[in-house]
Amino acid sequence: MSDVEKAKVAVVGASGYSGIELLRILLKHPGVDLTTVTSRQNAGKSLVEVLPQFKAYPGADGLKFTSPSVHELAKSGIEFAFLALPHGVAAEYAVPLFEAGVKVIDLSADFRLNEASVYREFYDKVHPAPALLKEAVYGLPEIRAKEIANARIVASPGCYPTSMLLPLIPLVRSGLIESNTIVVNSMSGVSGAGRSAAIPLLFAECNESVRPYGLPRHRHLSEVEQELTIAARKPVKITFIPHLVPITQGICTTIVAELAPRCTSMSQVEAVLEAVYRNAPFVRLLGNGGFPDTRHVRQTNFVDIGWHHDPRTKRLVLTSAEDNLWKGAAAQSVQSFNLMRRIDETTGLL
Amino acid sequence: MSDVEKAKVAVVGASGYSGIELLRILLKHPGVDLTTVTSRQNAGKSLVEVLPQFKAYPGADGLKFTSPSVHELAKSGIEFAFLALPHGVAAEYAVPLFEAGVKVIDLSADFRLNEASVYREFYDKVHPAPALLKEAVYGLPEIRAKEIANARIVASPGCYPTSMLLPLIPLVRSGLIESNTIVVNSMSGVSGAGRSAAIPLLFAECNESVRPYGLPRHRHLSEVEQELTIAARKPVKITFIPHLVPITQGICTTIVAELAPRCTSMSQVEAVLEAVYRNAPFVRLLGNGGFPDTRHVRQTNFVDIGWHHDPRTKRLVLTSAEDNLWKGAAAQSVQSFNLMRRIDETTGLL
């Protein structure tokens, strides 16, 4: 790997959970020269003072948090900017960076939707940069590798959507399941709710607690339905129930749908999934009868997918597991970076 | 409560998780004289030697585990026997006790099914006492209070079924939901898998792990479909996906179903649930928009039930939470005991 050319990279908003995992990955990435890490609240402090877990990591000891204006940042010579910022804020950074020719990989929701009107519906605000929506590529590498490679701005998918879309897109696209019968239940680790001081996220509130939330219209529904509609070539609406469970990292997703009449055998399900993911290094098909486990994907970019047929109800059950901060956020965005840099997709991720 | 007459009670199989919680409840129950606690492996030891958490509890310090033959037990003068035994084993005890006139409250699955053939299908063995199936009452107190009060043998429901049946029965019975569209996802604490030495149940295997299992045909499906079929007055088949989550006690269940055409308003849903549970001291209706939390029902006999309408898909989402060892096992069986003794249903449980 020693001959990978390094790109100058900034991580903007590096002290949330996604930002921290981005640092963990990028500090060791052979194709990254991490020149800038920004944080408003920690500006001026050294990286290892704020995040002592990185002390003595290669490259970490010299880094300092800065808080440049977006225009300073745009002119600072960086080639790539990872935005690990809240939605709304991310767009404020993305536009000037994009205009300055910096390639943007945005981990927020700001550029995931094709239509500003849907953004308004689900995020309760006017989209701050609708003109850029057409430029942005929805960065699911297993589905859009080529567009990502050519993109100037990538909207890295949300944690829940990744865990649903990878199992569902091949089956919806092939018409093996009835796309209007999809019911999704997901269980997410608490880091998915962000690193913000809030009583419901305290240890003593989350331990021994399992709870649904976000019904009936979690924000992530919008990007999931957008992508499934594209795959199905007809409008798709799904039911999605997120739950908070007492783990730090991980999402377990369980999807139920009716099999379409054209699906007469489980081998068709397997064939369709195999065809799409045969060469996908991070999708692990566990097969008919396989069960994923969040513990098996912790701190990895893998998504594990299993499935079961229930002949009594003619339904298919798809199950998946991923690390919400890795495949669901930081690592997946690095996977897109690798594609944009035309280096091995797995660089820095295995 | 001091004037409640005490019944002589045995707990058979008192060192598993349900048995331990039974002891916790019965030791303080004003209507119980706990004369016998049995355990093959701990026979001869004092209760507090095996279960030091009970040291200095009222009535616990003098108790010893015994291991009587079932015939000795039947003749020992007990009036009630709680069976906290594995399925198959429970029936071996139930028959002689029943024949000796001891009232039996069985926490296993042995007498929950009306048909021996279904038992064979789901439990892979010939039913050991099919003649008793007609005598046994499925002990869901909120649904069958009168039959339980008159029963000589009560089959206390499983933990998963309780969490599904209480939200579903009123709605299925009233025809407000389409009973052939029901999809259930449940997340159970690890105690639900029993107190047996098995590597998948170790702390280091369960911590940071969320995993589905038991597909496509978990054993508890059989009793759920039996009871829903009774409620619907037509055959009901459902999809049920259990998951293991890293909590000790608790089940969170999420149910999705299509609304029937006759359901034109959420107030109908509320009215039907209110009508059935208005006087049920342990069912807490959280209303339209309410979310349950396993932490809020820990060590209680409550079931919390909330619901949401998804107008985009015309589906109803029902959510419930209970303690799998309390309302899902030990406490619910004591609730049946209270009914059988014609004392206040909440005695010893609030």
Place this chain on the structure above:
Amino acid sequence: MSDVEKAKVAVVGASGYSGIELLRILLKHPGVDLTTVTSRQNAGKSLVEVLPQFKAYPGADGLKFTSPSVHELAKSGIEFAFLALPHGVAAEYAVPLFEAGVKVIDLSADFRLNEASVYREFYDKVHPAPALLKEAVYGLPEIRAKEIANARIVASPGCYPTSMLLPLIPLVRSGLIESNTIVVNSMSGVSGAGRSAAIPLLFAECNESVRPYGLPRHRHLSEVEQELTIAARKPVKITFIPHLVPITQGICTTIVAELAPRCTSMSQVEAVLEAVYRNAPFVRLLGNGGFPDTRHVRQTNFVDIGWHHDPRTKRLVLTSAEDNLWKGAAAQSVQSFNLMRRIDETTGLL
């Protein structure tokens, strides 16, 4: 218990973790008429809206949070006030209540120290009501039952101190250990840090984390050394290292000290502890070789105490476990209430 006369009681500051457990205990206490629960932030809301876990509890459904001025509270007819407030704030309430003849049971640190100067040293502020310090009784019921019974203001001990003082006081008093060699390590559940929105207390920060803190001079040292000095009849200084561990409730404390020359046999240790705690319903002596476990005391008022002799080093190791919110806070304060009311010490606590 039905003939216990009820006292009118207020809980001031009822939405922190100690306050919530106080409510859990007092709502069921046969000698309590809980007339007032106060909370500045929740004033006007019903108890069960803020704390849904209490819905359908006996007596809870009608209660509302109020926010009376301390003078309104003093004149409201209450006979007892439990103060579950931060230190400093508690004293502001205690003085007018005390002057109005209300008996005060304070769970904060404000009245635990005999000397205002020590308060200033350890709490970095001038004591707000030094005149009351002489009135207040340090409320460790196993050590000061008679003084508590006659007290008008009780300073209920801290969670860490309780776990240390109960094992240590008899041994220090008897001179069996060298009081200048005491080293204490404690591991506390996260609820001990309070119900405040702070990033270090988030689930994702505490899970998989064990960390010492508070060195070299944790605030609780002051009351521990005060009480050990009284027991030893000479100045005692100890080393105390608190740790945060990922459990919700519980403190495990391990104490090491050198045996004094006069201690020539472990039977002396046992005899001294037995003599003091023979009739203490909440102290469970596990004996020489016994090990406590926080899980065994969860949601109880018990303190479990074991000990071991290390003949290689001539040291004694004392170990204890308690629930930091029960014996370490709420339940212990109710134990003092029972003593003050001259009713059975265990009322409402077993």
Place this chain on the structure above:
Amino acid sequence: MSDVEKAKVAVVGASGYSGIELLRILLKHPGVDLTTVTSRQNAGKSLVEVLPQFKAYPGADGLKFTSPSVHELAKSGIEFAFLALPHGVAAEYAVPLFEAGVKVIDLSADFRLNEASVYREFYDKVHPAPALLKEAVYGLPEIRAKEIANARIVASPGCYPTSMLLPLIPLVRSGLIESNTIVVNSMSGVSGAGRSAAIPLLFAECNESVRPYGLPRHRHLSEVEQELTIAARKPVKITFIPHLVPITQGICTTIVAELAPRCTSMSQVEAVLEAVYRNAPFVRLLGNGGFPDTRHVRQTNFVDIGWHHDPRTKRLVLTSAEDNLWKGAAAQSVQSFNLMRRIDETTGLL
């Protein structure tokens, strides 16, 4: 790293927790050709069938568990054998491998003690291969780098000892602390108890549980006192109290000792630690006032060390954190491998 020459390596006993982490590290290690992974119970199965977390890892998909006799193994052409076996069993493998010229890195306790008589005292059995004890080097790389580099058999230290010896050896050696006053408390994650089906290790037994155990003479005391005695050049006896806490991986250790008269300033403590660890890539000195956290060292080979002076008692408090399976077992043994191979000590570990 691409020009590191690969050594043929076997992992013997690869399905316990240390073995699994060894696989995780060695599969990616550029200097390792992992030719053999053995497991009696899993012989014949593929690695990824038994350990699905390794599916799609580089090099994992082709591997199978085998169960060769030790003589077959000795002749199989391997150059290094990592033994991740129970004590007693490890020696059975070590002797023939050693005699066949295979370099042995033993993670068990079998070769950590210099005297067979101490082994007998602490492990209750006659040492199976006393002749090899003189050959074996106690493999603490920060203390014995040169001897390890030249060793033919390395006894990799235990998890608890590593967390104590690294803070203590420099201070004991320099005489800054009184070596006869050392009191150590450690809190270990449950994986430290091994991957064996035992009820006390179940999730439902460990969650919400903190408990001391192993008093008064935990087996690891023997190697700690041996190494401290060498450092002090006089006999050292310490008090050591291990605790089990509900985390999967990690050890937090807190050490208290009296300062020796020659220690007149904390800068001496810092100077001594800095002198020993200045060039140690895996020891992170957090300084006077610093606090370690097990979460910060998870899945790393780091040991974090902080310290505090308590002028009131003239004692020093040293605190450390490590991952019990990494620095405390698997990763540390790979660090020794790197030294033996004369490649960068951090290869495969950063």
